Amino acid sequence: MSTQPDPSRGAAVKATDRAHVFHSWSAQALIDPLAVAGAEGSYFWDHDGNRYLDFSSQLVNTNIGHQHPKVVAAIQEQAGRLCTIAPGFAVDVRAEAARLIAERTPGDLDKIFFTNGGAEAVENAVRMARLHTGRPKVLSAYRSYHGATAVAINLTGDPRRWASDTASAGVVHFWAPFLYRSPFHAETEEQECERALRHLEDTLVFEGPQTVAAIVLETVPGTAGIMLPPPGYLPGVREICDRYGIVFVLDEVMAGFGRTGRWFAADHWDVTPDLLTFAKGVNSGYVPLGGVAISAEIAATFDERAYPGGLTYSGHPLACAAAVATITAMAEEGIVENAARIGEDVLGPGLRELAGRHPSVGEVRGTGVFWALELVRDRATREPLVPYNASGGANAPMVAFSAACRSLGLWPFVNMNRTHVVPPCTITEAEAKTGLALLDEALTVADAHTV
Numbered sequence: 141m142s143t144q145p146d147p148s149r150g151a152a153v154k155a156t157d158r159a160h161v162f163h164s165w166s167a168q169a170l171i172d173p174l175a176v177a178g179a180e181g182s183y184f185w186d187h188d189g190n191r192y193l194d195f196s197s198q199l200v201n202t203n204i205g206h207q208h209p210k211v212v213a214a215i216q217e218q219a220g221r222l223c224t225i226a227p228g229f230a231v232d233v234r235a236e237a238a239r240l241i242a243e244r245t246p247g248d249l250d251k252i253f254f255t256n257g258g259a260e261a262v263e264n265a266v267r268m269a270r271l272h273t274g275r276p277k278v279l280s281a282y283r284s285y286h287g288a289t290a291v292a293i294n295l296t297g298d299p300r301r302w303a304s305d306t307a308s309a310g311v312v313h314f315w316a317p318f319l320y321r322s323p324f325h326a327e328t329e330e331q332e333c334e335r336a337l338r339h340l341e342d343t344l345v346f347e348g349p350q351t352v353a354a355i356v357l358e359t360v361p362g363t364a365g366i367m368l369p370p371p372g373y374l375p376g377v378r379e380i381c382d383r384y385g386i387v388f389v390l391d392e393v394m395a396g397f398g399r400t401g402r403w404f405a406a407d408h409w410d411v412t413p414d415l416l417t418f419a420k421g422v423n424s425g426y427v428p429l430g431g432v433a434i435s436a437e438i439a440a441t442f443d444e445r446a447y448p449g450g451l452t453y454s455g456h457p458l459a460c461a462a463a464v465a466t467i468t469a470m471a472e473e474g475i476v477e478n479a480a481r482i483g484e485d486v487l488g489p490g491l492r493e494l495a496g497r498h499p500s501v502g503e504v505r506g507t508g509v510f511w512a513l514e515l516v517r518d519r520a521t522r523e524p525l526v527p528y529n530a531s532g533g534a535n536a537p538m539v540a541f542s543a544a545c546r547s548l549g550l551w552p553f554v555n556m557n558r559t560h561v562v563p564p565c566t567i568t569e570a571e572a573k574t575g576l577a578l579l580d581e582a583l584t585v586a587d588a589h590t591v
Contacts, residue, residue, distance in 0.1 A: 143178065143185055150175040150187025164288075165300070179206035182564050182571050184551070192546070193575050195563050196553035200362060200394050200510075201420035204466055204475060205564040211426055214465035218458055227254070227454035237460035240467045241422065241433065244403040247412030249433035253447075254455035258393030258419035259287025261430040262356070264449050265415045266291050268434065269354035269387035271448075272441045277347060279340075280356045281316035283364040286391055295356055298364055299529045314343045316357065318367045320503045320514060321522070329370040337376040349384035354415075359405035362394030363555055366505060366512035374411040381414075387438070388413040393430065397421030398470055398565040401480030401508030408507070414438055421565075423462035428453075470565075479565035482572050483508040487561060490576040500525060500586035511561040515541070518591045524557035525589060537589040544585040550578040 153175040163171055177187045182205055185191040197203065204211065218233060225231050238252040253268075255261045266278055280286065282297035293301055294309035315323040317336035324335035344352060355377060361367050374390075381388040390413040395405035399421055402408055406416070415438065419430030453459075470476055483506070491511055495501040502516035515525040515538070526535050538554055545552040545559075553560040563575060 143189070143191070145189030146177070146187050150177065153187065181205045181207070182567050190549070192549055192551040193563075193571065193578065194551050195545075195561055195575050195579075196551050197509075197562050197564050198425065199420070200399070200553065200560070200562045201425035203398050203421035203479075203565045204424045204469060205566040208424070208466070208469060208566075210469045211424065211462050211465040214461045215426060215458055218461035222457050224453075225457060227450060227452070231455075231457060233457050233460045233464060234455040237455070237463040237467075240464060241418070241431070244467070245416055245433040246404060246406050248436045249412070249416055250436065251434040251439040253432045253434060254460070255419070255430040255432070255451060256428045256453055256456075256459075257287075257430040258391075258417060259289040259292040259430075260451065261393065261417035261419055261432050262286045262292040262295065262389075262391060263289050265389050265417050265432045266295070266354060266356065267449055268415060268432065268438055268441075268447070269389060272438050273353045273385065273387060275351055275353040276310045277312060277352045278310055278354045278356055279312050279314055279343065279347070279352060281358075281361070282313050283316065283318060283367070284358055284361055284391075285363045286356065286358070287393075312343065312347055312352075314340055316361070316367075317370050317373055318365070319370065320367075320505075330372075333370040333373045333376065336370075336373060337380070340377065341380055344380065344384065344386075349386065352384070352386050354387040354389050355381055356389040356391060358391045358393075358395065359409075359411075360395045360400060360507075360510065362510075365514075365555075365558055366510055366560060368505060368507060369409065371409070374406070374409045378411055378413075387415060389415045389417065391417045393417055393419045394421075395510065397467075398476040398479050399508055399510045399562075401476065401483050403476055421466075423459060423466045426462040426466070427456065427459040429456070429459035429463055473566075475565050478567075479508040482567060482569065483511070486569055486572045487511055487576070490573065491561060494576065494580055494583060497580070498583040498587050499590045500583055506561070509561075509563055509565055509567065512558050513561070515557050515559065515586050517589060525586060526557050528556065530556070537586060540589075541582060541586045544582040545578065548578045548581055550575060550582065552579075552582075 242250040280295040284297040286292045286295040293304045294311045317332045319332045326332035396418045414435045416433040491504045495504050500515050501513050503514040517523045525537050542554050
């Protein structure tokens with residue numbers, strides 16, 4: 141793939157984009173999107189010849205890196221054989237993708253309903269739970285993101301929900317555990333777990349358990365901060381759901397398919413939900429694909445009763461071909477194992493070393509290739525580097541930090557007062573160490589805003 145600079149081409153792409161593309165989550169007149177010329181492995185580059193180490197995996201989805209040759213070839217081969225077919229037909233590549241996913245999901249989650257992405261997966265999981273239980277309400281956590289469609293955005297616990305929250309979607313939010321900023325005044329992981337479970341059950345009791353269809357959690361919250369649940373929490377939620385006849389939904393859209401160093405993050409805590417949503421890493425976003433893995437009990441609800449939901453592109457052959465090739469490559473090349481090793485041997489120790497040198501780093505947390513640095517003004521008080529949901533001048537320190545990263549050739553994933561370290565699962569030890577060195581330099585910009 142050519143990496144020769146072509147600034148005139150970049151300018152033309154930018155001009156056409158600005159004339160016609162309406163970008164998500166953006167004030168259109170205030171953005172300046174980078175015109176990307178190409179990508180390969182852990183890097184992408186622009187038309188001016190600037191090359192970036194992708195510490196964001198785009199939107200934490202290119203788990204096998206950019207342009208993996210086996211996946212590109214599989215898409216090309218499938219396009220030459222059968223580009224599309226309606227979801228009502230049985231087709232080899234769709235069946236094989238479902239089989240490979242079901243082989244890796246925990247427990248008896250052996251039926252796969254395909255969607256076009258994560259938000260639609262969450263929408264359908266909630267629909268299944270409501271139909272299965274006959275109950276209207278759904279509980280989800282603050283500090284979460286589940287998608288931007290109608291139910292998914294109401295489930296979301298971060299500020300992106302606010303503009304669309306009608307308070308009429310049957311969603312009730314609660315606090316999930318997060319010891320560093322504990323809402324329960326806990327001092328240990330054990331206390332945080334115990335108090336978070338008590339808070340969840342109290343919320344449930346006061347809402348009326350007989351009205352609650354599902355509890356929806358990101359196994360490891362992604363955009364909201366990569367907070368690993370304390371030992372015992374997810375099994376505790378499982379027990380609460382069982383006791384009250386509530387469907388337990390785990391959202392693994394971001395955490396799944398190798399990101400945490402396991403095929404699914406639920407494997408770390410030996411928990412099996414009733415429904416598991418996935419997308420992103422299932423085929424590294426090469427062609428849009430998501431889905432719901434469904435337990436035997438919930439699947440049986442629709443044995444003689446039609447499921448009232450579907451999508452024209454459910455299980456699209458090109459997307460499924462990409463999934464088959466991705467999962468196969470991950471298994472054959474030890475990509476999940478690589479993510480675990482890089483996290484344990486390189487990223488974890490390296491990030492903790494950075495925290496020791498930079499007063500702006502309040503906490504390091506994560507696993508696999510799924511890490512977050514909590515940036516603070518004051519380590520003692522844990523005051524965030526910028527206020528919650530800051531914008532404009534209040535967000536200047538994080539804007540400056542992001543700009544420093546990019547100027548060094550590192551593309552960060554930044555949200556609120558955090559930078560997430562989420563490179564592809566295929567990243568090499570040398571590339572990871574290069575990224576840490578660049579991050580080390582960029583953090584001096586954040587340090588300048590500490591007290």
